[in-house]
Amino acid sequence: xxxVDQLKRVGCVSEYKKKEISDELINEIVSAAxxxxxxxxxxxxxxxxxxxxxxxxxxxxxxxxxxLRPGTGGDERxxxxxxxxxxxxxxxxxxxxxxxxxxxxxxxFGIQDTGxxxxxxxxxxxxxxxxxxxxxxxxxxxxxxILQLPRHVQPLLxxxxxxxxxxxKQNPHLELVDFLHHETW
Amino acid sequence: MDTLEAIHQRRSIxxxxxxxxxxxxxxxxIEAGTWAATSGNMQAWEFVIVIDPQARRKxxxxxxxxxxxxxxIYTQEWIMDAPVVIIVCYDVxxxxxxxxxxxxxxxxxxxxxxxxxxxxxxxxxxxxGACCVIGFExxxxxxxxxxxxxxxxxxxxxxxYPAEQPLPPYRLPIEDVIRLVI
Numbered sequence: 001x002x003x004v005d006q007l008k009r010v011g012c013v014s015e016y017k018k019k020e021i022s023d024e025l026i027n028e029i030v031s032a033a034x035x036x037x038x039x040x041x042x043x044x045x046x047x048x049x050x051x052x053x054x055x056x057x058x059x060x061x062x063x064x065x066x067x068l069r070p071g072t073g074g075d076e077r078x079x080x081x082x083x084x085x086x087x088x089x090x091x092x093x094x095x096x097x098x099x100x101x102x103x104x105x106x107x108x109f110g111i112q113d114t115g116x117x118x119x120x121x122x123x124x125x126x127x128x129x130x131x132x133x134x135x136x137x138x139x140x141x142x143x144x145x146i147l148q149l150p151r152h153v154q155p156l157l158x159x160x161x162x163x164x165x166x167x168x169k170q171n172p173h174l175e176l177v178d179f180l181h182h183e184t185w
Numbered sequence: 186m187d188t189l190e191a192i193h194q195r196r197s198i199x200x201x202x203x204x205x206x207x208x209x210x211x212x213x214x215i216e217a218g219t220w221a222a223t224s225g226n227m228q229a230w231e232f233v234i235v236i237d238p239q240a241r242r243k244x245x246x247x248x249x250x251x252x253x254x255x256x257x258i259y260t261q262e263w264i265m266d267a268p269v270v271i272i273v274c275y276d277v278x279x280x281x282x283x284x285x286x287x288x289x290x291x292x293x294x295x296x297x298x299x300x301x302x303x304x305x306x307x308x309x310x311x312x313x314g315a316c317c318v319i320g321f322e323x324x325x326x327x328x329x330x331x332x333x334x335x336x337x338x339x340x341x342x343x344x345x346y347p348a349e350q351p352l353p354p355y356r357l358p359i360e361d362v363i364r365l366v367i
Contacts, residue, residue, distance in 0.1 A: 040225065043282040096279050100226045150333055 011168025012124050013131035014080050016101045019163045024130065029161075030088065032124035033132070036117035037108035044097035045117045048147050048155075050087040055146055057082055059158070062142035063135070070139060078183050081135070084160035089143065095152040114156055121159060131164040196353070197261045198314025206269045210311050211344070213227045217307035217364030221299035222274070227279045231336055232302045233272040243329040244341070248321040261320060267343030272326070273301055274336040277335040297339050298304060304342060314347030 026049050033045055063078035064070050077143060081087065097110030122132045135158040143155045186194070190238055215232055223229070241264070248261040264270060275297050280288035301317060308315045318341035326338050 038282075041283045042227070042279070093278070095231075095276070096282065099228045099279055100283075150335070 002079075006123060008135055009168065010119070010126055011135040011171070012163050013166045013168050014084070014133045014160060014168050016131070016160075016162025016164045018083075019133060021130070021161065023044065025121045025130075026086065029124045029128065029130070031119055032120040033117035036120050038113045038116075039105065040100040042096050042100060042105070042110075043113070044093045044105075044110040045114045046091040046093050046153055047089065048089040048123075050089060050147075051085065053082065056087060057140065059087065059143065062139045062146070064137040064139065066137065068100065070135055077137070078137075081158075081160060083135075083162075085162040086160070088121065088159040088161065089147060089155050090114055090121075090157050090159060091147075091149065092154045092156055093152060094154055105146075111156070117175050118159060121167065125159075125161055126147060129163060131166065131168070132159050132161045134159060186310050188306070191309045193353075194307040196314070196318065196347075196351045197297075197316040198331050198345075198347045198349060198351070199343075201266045201268065201314065201343070201346040202348045204268070204346040205232045205233070206313065206344055206346070210313065211269060212342070213269075214304050214307045214311070214313075216305040218273075218300040220297065221303045223286070223296045223299070224280060225283050228296070229275040229277070229280045229293045230297050231274045231276055233274060233330070233332055233336070233338070233357050235270040235330070236271065238265075240330055241265060241267075241270060244272075244321075244326060247325040247329055248274045248318065248341070251320050261318060263345045264318065264341070266348075267345045269344045271304070271342040271344060272330075272332070272338050273297055273304075273342060274332065276335050277337060278335065295340070301340055301342065308342075312346070313344060314349075315342050315344045317342060332359055 030047055030049070033047065034043070034172040036045070038044070050059075060078050060081050063081070065077060092106070092110045092114055094106050094110070100108065118134070125132050136156075138158070139157075140155050146152070147155065149155065211234065218230065235244055243330070244263065245260050245264045248264065248273075250259055250261050254343060275293050277289055277293060280293045280296070282288075286291055305315055321338075321341060323338045326332065343356065
């Protein structure tokens with residue numbers, strides 16, 4: 001299967017089988033982050049692997065609804081998080097991201113790098129038969145508390161992961177002509 | 186005081202008065218440290234400031250007087266008189282990410298020493314006194330004080346107003362240390 005075929009299959013699947021994910025498999029999947037591009041090679045990602053039911057339950061309590069509002073049913077909508085065998089919380093080491101370039105390193109390059117690392121991880125997971133989904137609608141401060149993150153580490157997103165027979169939903173896509181420009185806008 | 190004066194007047198001070206160190210000066214000293222040369226601008230240094238006497242006691246208990254130990258006292262008790270101790274630490278991941286194994290140790294340590302040298306010059310400039318202390322157990326220190334796990338303590342800098350004015354020690358003349366001019 002070509003890389004583009006693989007990419008087409010990376011989509012959100014949020015119903016998983018109970019099958020657990022081993023340490024070894026986590027190591028293999030997360031290692032893929034190492035090959036993401038990184039401005040100044042600072043590799044600013046930090047990843048917390050969560051398999052504890054208690055923490056997953058806590059995550060549900062700090063999710064937001066689809067308009068990023070707390071306490072408006074977000075809790076129920078995200079209840080499936082508890083059933084995800086693995087949640088990888090992708091974080092940014094803000095100091096490492098910022099050291100070389102200052103603010104832009106943290107606010108722009110660091111976010112780009114962690115985004116690329118995230119996609120690498122999802123592709124590596126897919127290659128091993130796992131399905132995944134991104135969750136970004138949560139209160140970062142509360143997630144930081146749950147994970148006991150130090151002040152300089154910011155949670156950016158969660159990748160939920162597990163084995164599943166479901167196929168990702170096909171979302172509508174912009175056509176190429178909608179976003180590809182040649183030479184000028 | 187110009188730069189060369191500060192370089193020549195810096196002494197290792199191990200005896201302090203009771204006068205506290207103003208926060209403002211402490212911050213300027215640390216800021217001077219952060220202007221040191223640093224590989225790839227990765228700025229591996231981080232600082233833990235110890236002011237509380239009980240914390241200082243725990244810190245001193247992890248020190249080792251080495252060959253200067255006398256009368257059965259093996260810790261560097263003089264540090265107890267310093268109103269402030271700055272623990273110069275590093276986050277090994279910053280330099281290692283960019284430079285690999287050479288960054289992990291060598292480049293990180295070189296950067297931190299440049300930082301410390303700057304700090305000591307700033308200390309001299311402000312009329313304060315300090316001394317570099319390497320005689321301590323970093324692992325024990327991390328257990329004794331709540332130092333974040335991603336930091337490695339490298340050096341202690343006890344800091345205060347000097348209660349001594351040591352005479353300059355001997356320095357090798359430069360003709361003895363310049364081995365070769367090609």
